[in-house]
Amino acid sequence: MTEIDPLTLAVIQAGLQQVCNEMDIAFSRAAFSPVIAEADDRSDGIYGAEDGALIAQGELGLPVFVGTMAHSAAHLARLICEGSVAPPEPGDIYIVNDPYLGGTHLMDVRFARPVFVDGTLFCWLQNTGHWPDIGGMVPGGFSAHATEVEQEGLRLPPVKLFKRGELDREILAIIQSNIRVAEQRIGDIKAQAAALLVGESRLRELIARHGAAALQAAIAGIRARAAERMRAEIRRIPDGVYTSEAFVDSDGVVNQPLRIALTVAKRDETLTFDLSGSSPPCQGPMNSVWATTCSAIYLAVKHVFPHVPINAGTFEPLEVIRPEGTFLDARYPRPVSGCAAEVSQRIAEAVFLALAQAIPEELWAAPAGTSGNFALGGVDPARNTGYVMYQITGGGYGGNAHDDGLTNGCSTIGISKTAPVEVMEQYFPVLFRRFAIHEGSGGAGQRRGGFGVHYEVELLRGEAKASFVMDHGRFGPPGVLGGQPGAPNVVRLHRGGVTTVPEHLSKDQGLRLVAGDRVEVMTPGGGGYGDPLMRDRVMVARDVTRGYYTAEQAERLFGPFA
């Protein structure tokens, strides 16, 4: 292989990055579902022809897809090689959402498009979009009670949705017959395919500019540099073994916590992640597939070292031991709908808590770490149409060495925004009674945690069914270095004058509401960082003035301040 000069490497790296960023933007701007268009629950990237190795990925994509899409591309390449999937031709686009083939949950649908140069496969362009529905037992796919993957929705192996540029109407018909609100999916499908087209035309400009051979050589060089960069970051961590644990409230079926047990070993230039002491596979949908488990660790490390560019090399110095026999290595037919949104965040939390012992000045206490999925499905009698409403919410981030945690920060694995109250009330027969700060929720510390959200929403017309997949209802996000945990997640249903709490606290499905009933949610605050008694008294008093804490709370949590 020819040696590429450092300038050309940097130029090509920036070029590949721009290709991916443009795909990200094209996908979101053309998409229909708010979950993609408004919430950016999607990702685009470039992957190696033979091994699916990550070449570049958009900076505006959802973090949890960082690792999964490379797994998905690798499975696709393997299946083609084995002859069980038809070989690619120019203009084809494969569709796949099988969680066990490098996926997350079924709602995350991947499109993969081969790019040929002179008749040879040069690379894959791939994107993932979160579809608002993929069939299954509950609208939106976030079942809390499923016990096998078939209950969670339509599972697609890799098949060509576009053949030589033409949409296969027969496959489309099968998909549309199996999902809810199907008529709007065609817009998302066109947007998802168009983003790959945008990517291919930009990539061809790069190829024309530098030549295919030079580009391949540069890709190898960039990968080596990223690995070296990550090793340089790892060298700064003191050698040692760091252990941590994190708990998922329950699997939604059996009401007991699932334990994530993590051991991080740092030696020389390698970090080894061992999750093998974690709970066994569970009956409910909180199992995680291998690709998602890996991705959760990758994205957590990327959060800690945000300036390392993302490609296959970035993760070479990270050794993840496959946790066979645990709920973090789910096999068919274990249900998995909670893995991308919730379990992945608990894994990331365990990584933060372990590394906080090693390099405390660069880490933070645990963030809220739940996507706060609340789905409401019903028929609006005023419009005589069915609807599926999603409310997602953030929570407090953990305090860190320099600042208090952010309030209402996005989920660890996401970058998606919430929809405005004014939009929700236009589309759905609901009225928000409040959308406010979850007072008192920030974990006490020298730098306190940020605050969660406290909202209350009323059904105005007809009947509906509510489902929840959230977490941290049993234990709040832990603090570090003497900091206190943030407040846990709370769900309350106010129905016919009676207030109840779901049996599993943060997870339930199919709860019937009639007009006038209300759902109240309080999301977790972030954990505190450092001893609360060390907090600046002026800041404690300010927080009381602002009503973040009552005076009594503040005195109890932080000590005397007046």
Place this chain on the structure above:
Amino acid sequence: MRRVAGIDVGGTFTDLLLQAADGTVRLAKVPTTAANQADGVLAAIVAAGAEPATLDLIIHGTTATTNAVLERKLARVGLITTAGFRDVLELGRRTRPHPYGLTGTFEPLVPRELRREVAERMDARGQVLVPLDEAAVEQEARALLDAGCEALVVHFLHAYANPAHERRAGEIARAIWPSAYVTLGHELLSEFREYERGTTASVNAAVQPVLDRYLHRLQAKLAEAGHARDLLVMNGNGGTVPARLVAKDAAKTVMSGPASGVMAAAATLAQSGLSNAITYDMGGTSTDVALIAGGVPEVSAELSIAYGLPIHLPMVDVRTVGAGGGSIAGLDRAGMLRVGPDSAGSQPGPICYGRGGARPTITDANLVLGRLDPARLLAVQDAVPMQRIRDAFARDIGDPLGLSVEQAAAAVIRLANVHMTGAIRMVSLSKGHDPRDFVLFAFGGAGPLHAVALAREIGIPEVLVPARPGLTNALGCLVADLRQDLVNTLNRGLDDIPEDEIAAVLAAQRERGLATVLAEKGEVEEAVVLHSAEMQFRGQTHLIRVALPRAAMTRAEIQAAFEAAYFARFQIRMPEIRAVLVNLNTSVIGRRRRFDLRALLPPGDGDALLGTRPLYADGAWHEAQVWQRERLALGARIAGPAIIQQADATTVLEPGSEAVVDPIGNLRVRV
């Protein structure tokens, strides 16, 4: 002829272009006086040899509000809002400052103790669910006054659908508020999305007193000097507004600085017979990029001035990248070359400033390569320490990579250009425009220095450097028209909206805009009314702006215009799905007399060749001719490698490029 002065206050310099009674133009460039920008403005008028008393009109671009927001030197603002929703401004929409890394902070412009709730509620269709508690409004307004608030925001849920409660609460508050600093959310922006609308309103309230005080100071000083007329002030939409009205919508001035440069570019293009350009303004710490298609600058209503501070008002769509002359170059921990995002800023600044900067910057690289003349740096007093600069390039980049000092500096310039192509792609290619159909309009201190190489990098065939690249923002003031933008939200299926309703909304907007614009009788030659719609397919959340050539259009015509615009942007047709008309917009532009750019031309006696100097380009040293821009004759041709110097900018012609001075004095470079 009327005597008109365009005065732009930038971060470092206050620039002035003055059109004298005989049609000639005078220029001035004086240091900006940060403590009170008015002093610099007066100094600029004096420096141009003019008397304020003799000026018929002053058109003013100011960074007073921009700086106030970025430095958080703002008025104390109180908020009165719907019960249950006082935290909307603090919660935002569940974001974080950077995609990776769970750190960073956000403080809303109105702290929680100054956000008060009153009982009232509208639903999404504008029906009253809870009547307004008028007594509570008065009580809370008084409490906020007692708490020392200078400005007040009234922001209620769904006020875009029915503003009755906001209006009534505004009446009550204004009756007791000692100043005019009361902002009603819907008055500034009548669109849904409570966080963006409320934040826009709070930005407005927070800068209103700042802008008002500044303009009063300035006008008092001008009046002392005998100039007692009203000013026109530049807005972020690229138009001007009379000073007596501007503070009401003060948020519109927050991003006005970059907009005036783009307006100058549009005026220059029009007089050059061109219509498509990408503007490229590179300064010391950042670079602004914008797109002009068909002679009209692109407008966006989704810009943010900082993390968590969206200002959803129609403004010239200027994208800023954090790469400027002060961007620091070096190797990362893996030995990969990096340029930025760290910047030496102006303090300590690049090594060449001699203020203690020790790490190589883009400006330093330009010196090493002979692209800049060390003897002619505006910001530098003492001799430039060339050896120290060369040593830094060798130490930080050249030695570890096995490159010569020149090769290292050239690599830095090349990589900086690649990063800037990313910003240019975002405003052009990613919106469906092909850069090959555009010229690169280069201005600002460093724009012309990099433009030819940058154009080559991205495939733009021609670079245009205007006659006075360092005074472009002042020119923008001088040529700017008056402008009023009006927006109404309908947010209904196109099929459900009666055609006469669309015509009626647009007619009402037209009337409101005309009333303001035509009040400036002395200045406005004609009023131009532009209508547009923001549309989407049902179920989408992003909007596409569609020009409406007339107020009275059929639904079929609007549908067809939307589908064409959508296809141009995404290459997708969507016959399966209905169209939704979200917003109707009208811009009323009061056209001023055309300013003939030839007035900016220096004498140009043709004796322009200054000599030669070594220039490193394409991997080798060349002996490049050095030309004095001010003395070039119209029609002069210069082949690269060459350097064209002028008082406020340096243009580098790479080998193989060729420049011609066009009939209005622009350098037109075939790259």
